[in-house]
Amino acid sequence: MSLSKLYFFYGTLGHPPLLAAVLGRSPDLHPARATGYEVRHACDPAGAELGYPLLVPGPEGVEGFLAEVTAAEEEVLDWYEIGYRKDLVSVVDANGTALTALAYLPEDRRWTPGRLWALAEWAAEKGDLATLAVAEVMALRGQVSSEAAIARYPMIRVRAASRLRAARPRPATLRRNTVAADVQVESLTTPYAKFFAVEDYRLRHRRFSGGMSAVLDRAAFISGDATVVLPYDPVRDTVLLVEQFRPGPFARGDANPWSLETVAGRVDAGETPEEAARREAEEEAGVTLGRLIAAPAHYPSPGAKSEYLYCYIGLCDLPETGAGLGGLEAEGEDIRSHRIPFAQMMELIDSGEIENGPLIVIALWLARLREELRKSALGT
Incomplete structure (x- = not known):
């Protein structure tokens, strides 16, 4: 049985659906607060906001979650958190107990802190889009380096936005009124992903006669709307x-x-x-x-x-x-x-x-x- 470590998740990883997309599971989360820190927008040298948060020293304090992470999941987090380093931070849990936990802090001088960052505001505006995009990023693990995956992120976000629009209810007065079980994906690989992507599926789908098809090899050329x-x-x-x-x-x-x-x-x-x-x-x-x-x-x-x-x-x-x-x-x-x-x-x-x-x-x-x-x- 692998030993686990206590992590403090803040910022985008403090959004439970996104954290689940990174880890591949939904961990048990416990509210906590990091004292002596605050979360601010990451900015480039010109001061433009880059869309993600930084944990930096400050008086505001940071609301987040504590969770146990396995050694295998640590490797996943390290791959995902490019540009950040792990360090121990002091936190207080919901019972008022003082603890230390690992958190990802920005590498020195990589980005400039901007205005205060608010999780609720970010989640309402970008949470669904970011969660879909991160799921595609994590699917690249084992196929490309984390640097290469992050370099593809702008186009991945475009494709994620397309998937959000596609998920809206569609009319079905003549065609099949589809339910989730009508398509079963057995495997998905992405052999190519730059400006466009290619997704290679092995899947089954519901036949008009009522049963499921044999496993089919199908590829799709993926681009944004x-x-x-x-x-x-x-x-x-x-x-x-x-x-x-x-x-x-x-x-x-x-x-x-x-x-x-x-x-x-x-x-x-x-x-x-x-x-x-x-x-x-x-x-x-x-x-x-x-x-x-x-x-x-x-x-x-x-x-x-x-x-x-x-x-x-x-x-x-x-x-x-x-x-x-x-x-x-x-x-x-x-x-x-x-x-x-x-x-x-x-x-x-x-x-x-x-x-x-x-x-x-x-x-x-x-x-x-x-x-x-x-x-x-x-x-x-």
Whole structure:
């Protein structure tokens, strides 16, 4: 039987679901308070908050939890707590008993302490997202170093935010009304994870006849949710398209890998699809959008990809200015925008010059709404 040690958990590890995601179990937690310390936001040298807490000397005191941790779990915690060191701290439990426990303190001079950090505020705003993200980080243990796993964390957070949105109740009037036991995962590995990830599953799923399938090998290409928006000027009956080089058509061997598309981009963790649509319109085309009209959101390739697209028509003012150049140079974007009549866009779809699926979906949705949008804009 392995010996256990007493640990004091504060900050994000003081959030029981996240601690369970790290340890792989829900330990017995006992409230305690560390005196002579306080929790503050970690900041970079420029003073920008980094989203995680630091335990530093101070008069405020720190509320947290005590838990027994096994030697094997200590190894897991050490792998996870990169940039922190273990040390003994003085705590007082709920009965007023003074104890010493191990805690993770920041390495000297690695980060700058910022304002006071509040667990309740963090948990309400980011707890669910962080717990999902940490679960993906911990799944990488044994496959990559902790440094490599943490380097992937920004994209892991994007995928976690997508999973949170996906978990919302979905309509099921014709298709199966799914329950948790309908899919049973026997194993999951992640052989590749950088900007995108690949998840390799061995799973069973409920068959329409009622029984479970045999164990199936299935892989999915994992990316975060994205937003696509077609800027439309109903007064001028003009749309804005963007053009850029695309590696997908190039890898297929397409004779012309430059693609006519909508404004599009990833929905970052912490922003809504609508906010992403407005941000991308500014970044890619310098256009400020007014009212957003939702078009059908959808999975473009559900047989292989987790990507989910939030689609919009963005009403705006599009005076004739000719082609424009845009995109973020830091992200290697080289984007040309075109302001063209609606009728010309439909001709390009007919000719096959436009072959981008999301653009075609939104163009057809605009065709459905266009007459009413023009009447409203022109006051007729």
